[in-house]
Amino acid sequence: xxxxxxxxxxxxxxxxxxxxxxxxxxxxxxxxxxxxxxxxxxxxxxxxxxxxxxxxxxxxxxxxxxxxxxxxxxxxxxxxxxxxxxxxxxxxxxx
Numbered sequence: 001x002x003x004x005x006x007x008x009x010x011x012x013x014x015x016x017x018x019x020x021x022x023x024x025x026x027x028x029x030x031x032x033x034x035x036x037x038x039x040x041x042x043x044x045x046x047x048x049x050x051x052x053x054x055x056x057x058x059x060x061x062x063x064x065x066x067x068x069x070x071x072x073x074x075x076x077x078x079x080x081x082x083x084x085x086x087x088x089x090x091x092x093x094x095x
Contacts, residue, residue: 029076030075030076030077030080031075031076031077032075032076033073033074033075033076034073034074034075034076034079035072035073036069036070036071036072036073036074036079038079038083039069039074039078039079039082039083040069040071042082042083042086043056043067043069043082045086046085046086046089049089053066053067054066054067056085059085060078060081060082060085061081
């Protein structure tokens with residue numbers, strides 16, 4: 001398959017592999033609080049793509065369509081879910 005480059009929306013396998021973090025591999029740290037800055041950066045990108053906060057909440061597994069995520073800290077589980085959902089959307093798939 002020809003490499004069409006990033007201008008065509010393709011993401012390399014290398015980039016996808018390197019985007020996996022330790023939190024993606026260790027579910028035992030799901031309850032640990034982490035800085036929310038990166039999570040909100042990704043959420044804001046998804047909002048710019050046209051998602052509503054309610055839709056994001058549902059897609060992230062929330063019971064109610066309300067995105068209730070603190071601005072300063074989030075659980076590692078929430079950060080991982082946002083990161084994974086963002087990765088899927090940016091790769092062009094539907095979760």
